[in-house]
Amino acid sequence: MAITKTDFINFTRCQRYAALNEVKKEKLDADITYQEYKEKEQSEKIEELLAEMFESNEEAEEEIDLVDKVDRQLEAMMDYYKLVEKEAGRISEKIFRGKSIYAEDTKEQECFDFSLNGIRYICYVDIYNEHENEINIIEVKATTNSKYLKTFGHPKSDKYPIWLKKNNVYWLKDEIAGYDIEAEMPIKKYDEFRNKLFNRYDIGKYVYDLAIQRYFIEHEYISTHTEDKLKNFHYYLAVLNYDYIFDGTYIDGKPIYNPDSEGNELITFFDMTNVTEEYQEIIDADRQKLEIYLNSLNASPCSLGNYCCFKSRAECKFFSPICGKMIPKKNSSLNYLYNGSGFTKEDGTKIKGLELINEGYINMLDVPDAWITKNYHQIQRDSVAFDKVYIDKEKIDIGLKQLEYPIYHLDFETMPCPVPRYRGERPYIQSPFEFSLHIEREPGICDKDKDNIVFLAKTHEDEREEMIKLMLKHMDPNKGTLFAQNVPFEKGRIKELATIFPEYRTDLMKLYDRGFDLLWLVKTNSKLYQDLGFDEERAKTFNFYDKRLSGSFSIKKLCQFLVI
Ligand code: SF4
Structure with missing residues (x-):
């Protein structure tokens, strides 16, 4: 070798x-x-x-x-x-x-x-x-x-x-x-x-x-x-x-x-x-x-560091099974949100990322109380310490009132292909090949057959124009709400399609302007809530938090709270 x-x-x-x-x-x-x-x-x-x-x-x-x-x-x-x-x-x-x-x-x-x-x-x-x-x-x-x-x-x-x-x-x-x-x-x-x-x-x-x-x-x-x-x-x-x-x-x-x-x-x-x-x-x-x-050939433990490439595709193959196995999957000290710059210790020094683990602050509650200075970190901490669910019903209610019916629940599937596949594409563009659309005509009213529209490309040929036509057949650009978890992603694809197919640009951009994000209701949207009259601190605080989120508002984490 x-x-x-x-x-x-x-x-x-x-x-x-x-x-x-x-x-x-x-x-x-x-x-x-x-x-x-x-x-x-x-x-x-x-x-x-x-x-x-x-x-x-x-x-x-x-x-x-x-x-x-x-x-x-x-x-x-x-x-x-x-x-x-x-x-x-x-x-x-x-x-x-x-x-x-x-x-x-x-x-x-x-x-x-x-x-x-x-x-x-x-x-x-x-x-x-x-x-x-x-x-x-x-x-x-x-x-x-x-x-x-x-x-x-x-x-x-x-x-x-x-x-x-x-x-x-x-x-x-x-x-x-x-x-x-x-x-x-x-x-x-x-x-x-x-x-x-x-x-x-x-x-x-x-x-x-x-x-x-x-x-x-x-x-x-x-x-x-x-x-x-x-x-x-x-x-x-x-x-x-x-x-x-x-x-x-x-x-x-x-x-x-x-x-x-x-x-x-x-x-x-x-x-x-x-x-x-x-x-x-x-x-x-x-x-x-x-x-x-x-x-x-010394296999004794050493400190974790940037060389472990934690949470990246280049993560060391020994991190999960050996060196980092003490880090819990849920509510570890690494799951505090927006904590890139870390915590400030009593002596004024900073501590962040894997340094927390190296120094024995492994679970969320291991981080000393005195280091918690952000409102949203306190919410996360309390949810674990007291099994407490945080919810700001007033903000959620007022946010919900901004939705205009029909609500178009849209989800694209895309391929971030390294080399462009079709006209107008660039490397790594999120090239859409599927969408699913559920139309909620009034609160809770969505016919599972008539109001559920799916497009799926059947070949490797360019089928984007048919996809646009089907979208515009079922989505009225002049009314309603384009609704998604992480709506900038859906809006981004619509904008790209509008650039590549200018003949549909006007209608596509009207849809683009109607975007509303599920995360604004759950996580918050500081600007939206300040425009709605909330003070800055409350506007930027979560609307909902539960310890099962473990520091992530991903769709997979949020789905567990769906009431069927
Ligand atoms: S995870 Fe890999 S890089 Fe990190 S300490 Fe262990 S062996 Fe070294």
Whole structure:
């Protein structure tokens, strides 16, 4: 068994991981077959792609067990990942010229490896592009450029990003000769954003990944005394372009991703040559740590931390069964709502997230009373301490009076596809293929046959126009209420359809304006209730809370309170 890039990432999480993984020390310099390598790395790629899809689903506020591995789901997504990789390879030849090697299932992909201190390190690169003397190493990620543009910018995230795009490649502005960064933001702020690229457990995750590849590549050349060739190497991330709008061209049933009307390509590139160079010291320190961990194989407990990637798709496989098993599923100290900045202790220091668990504040009631300063935290706490249900009937009653009949209970099912499927779509758009509509004509009056309308696409063809027609046949845009749990999701889909099908825009946007959210009645809507005359404090306090919610107003949690 050799150490792959994924192993490197996992084994350097903490001192415990390798020991729990039962690594066989004596096999660390053994060979690894291409098939074994692919299995390990490809499942990681698909995990990443699913993580992006689930992130898109946050808009739908669906409660998904992010670490629940479903093999069929992984298999189904493999084709999408291959398509992203293929398109990245095709477009890389247009941008960088020369020849790109980006085979999917063959041994054509370029492999780099080296051995050090009895351990063999190995990686294959997604795209190896060679043009004249230049070598471009390109790592394909099924994320989008919008994540990078939004996270690194000032003062409005998308207004002054730290990147400048030229010829479909994003460059860091400090690497562009003569660029006046200070005209846009203070250098200190710029550096703050740039430094985020070095946070491997957040937005710097993929850059770290590429930097490991660079480390492996450079050490192969160093070990063969050919490092002079390395000066011609450049390193890029290839990601989906969120600005790209598919024109709907198909040939033989397959989408053809031509540049769009604005000249955008489906894939765009980020130059990470200098950043990955800066990373090399960090990777070398991590490699030394990894060797210590592998030599000691110490499985004794260690503190939980950001390296556990708790509640993300990258969550460590040992979190739930071993390291974090003391955290109760319900009403733990982590279930206090809106608590990103944590609690302030008596001595003024802050404590948040997994630090609470590390310090023994495991259950909701373990958190000292004195730390609770927010009204809604007190409500949560009282619900557990005294088994008390909190309800503000007056607010709920007044909220209900805002509903106009008929009430259209609408629910879309969508596919956040990495690559656009139909005309007008962009990567990861929530592409609707089903809706269910229940029409409540008067309070409690809804005929289970006549007033229940369902649309389900029967083919993989574009059936969105039929879907719109059926919606508008049954929903009067001039009266009633569009009602849903997390209505911004339904409204978002309606708005997208209105943009793609302008002939229905007027009616669709009228429906859009009629949205009302179940969460406004249960959780609250500060602006709505202030407009209705409540003071700010009461307007922002929950209308309902029960300990069975355990800090979540998801539809699954709320359903248990339905009175049938
Ligand atoms: S759950 Fe966290 S502490 Fe435990 S092995 Fe994984 S990374 Fe390490």
